[in-house]
Amino acid sequence: MIKEEEEEFVPEEGEEFVPEEGEEFVPEEGEEFLSEEGEEQAKEGEEQAKEGEEQVKEGEEQAKEGEEQVKEVEEQAKEGEEQVKEVEERAKEGEEWAEEGEEKEGEQDNAFSSQMK
Structure with a gap:
C-alpha cells in the first residue's frame, strides 16, 4: 500500500493561505502567518514604532537644549554673584x-575750636 504524503503549505511573502474545508493553517516555530488585516496592523505598528523613535530623538534633543540653557543660567547666576560681591566690596570701601x-x-x-579758644 502506498501512503500519500501530505503536502504542507508554507506561505511565502505575498502569498496567501486559503484553507480548504476542514483544513487549518498552523504556523510552525519561527513561521508567521498574517492575514491582510494582520499585515496592515503590522505595518501600522512599524510606522508607530518609527514615529515613537523620532519622538524619542526629539525629546533627547530638547533635553540637551534644556541642559545647555541650565548651564547658561548657572553661569549667569555666578556672574551675578561675582557682581554682587564687587558691589559689596565697593560699599565697604565707601x-x-x-x-x-x-x-x-x-x-x-577740634583743631579749629581749640584755636578759637
Missing part, C-alpha cells in the same frame, strides 16, 4: 572712606 572722612572732619573741628 563706608570706610566715609568713616575716615568723618574722623578727619572731627579732628579739624
Whole structure:
C-alpha cells in the first residue's frame, strides 16, 4: 500500500493561505502567518514604532537644549554673584572712606575750636 504524503503549505511573502474545508493553517516555530488585516496592523505598528523613535530623538534633543540653557543660567547666576560681591566690596570701601572722612572732619573741628579758644 502506498501512503500519500501530505503536502504542507508554507506561505511565502505575498502569498496567501486559503484553507480548504476542514483544513487549518498552523504556523510552525519561527513561521508567521498574517492575514491582510494582520499585515496592515503590522505595518501600522512599524510606522508607530518609527514615529515613537523620532519622538524619542526629539525629546533627547530638547533635553540637551534644556541642559545647555541650565548651564547658561548657572553661569549667569555666578556672574551675578561675582557682581554682587564687587558691589559689596565697593560699599565697604565707601563706608570706610566715609568713616575716615568723618574722623578727619572731627579732628579739624577740634583743631579749629581749640584755636578759637
